Amino acid sequence: MQRRLILQSIAALTTLAASPWGVAQTRPQVEVWKDPDCGCCKDWVAHLQANGFDVxxxxxxxxxxxxxxxxxxxxxxxxxxxxGAYALEGHVPAREIQRLLKEKPKAIGLAVPGMPIGSPGMDGALYRGRVDAYDVLLVLEDGSSRAYKSYPRVSSKPT
Structure with a gap:
């Protein structure tokens, strides 16, 4: 019991020491609702986790x-x-979620309608490097939207 408390204390101090201000850093928490068998959803979750989010x-x-x-x-x-206070729909890139949390616009959240090939989670080997153009939309309080970030089409390299 005492050994476990010592190890937990060391782990806590290591976390504090790793922080630039001596305060434990927390990763933003994302909660996802998806079909249990959806592979691209699982890949999107992995993209978020690799980019600093707890999911x-x-x-x-x-x-x-x-x-x-x-x-x-x-x-x-x-x-x-x-x-946080925002909704996310579809294959929104982690960098746009980070930007949303930093800028804090008055909005419902972000959406990438459909399932554009090349977006996070839709970028696996099956697509052989194909990236279609798509927009990340800022969904406004009245349900309208505007482009928050546009991603261009990228030509695939021949294999």
Whole structure:
């Protein structure tokens, strides 16, 4: 028991020492609702984890979450998530989520409608480097949207 307390104390001090201000750093928490068998959703979750997010996954489908989080149906995709006070729909790149959390715009959240090839989670070997153009949309309080970031089409290299 005493040994475990010592090890826990060392772990806590190591975390504090690793922080630039001596305060433990926390990773943003993303909660995801998806189908339990969706491979691209699993890949998107891995993308978030690799880019500094802690992720809680609910394998219960996403229709109810999309409605609850006020994402318009026309912006739908295969998974819905929340981070802080924002909703996320579809294959939103981690860098745009980080930007959203930094800028804190008055909005519902971000959406990447559909499942564009080349977006995070839709970028596996199956697609052989193909990247289609797509927009990350800022979903405004009235349900309208505007481009938050545009990603261009990238030509695939011949294999």
């Amino acid at each position: 809680k996954v609910n394998d219960s489908g996403n229709a109810a979450a999309r409605t609850r989080l006020r994402i318009p149906e026309k912006m739908g995709s295969c998974h819905t998530a929340s981070v």
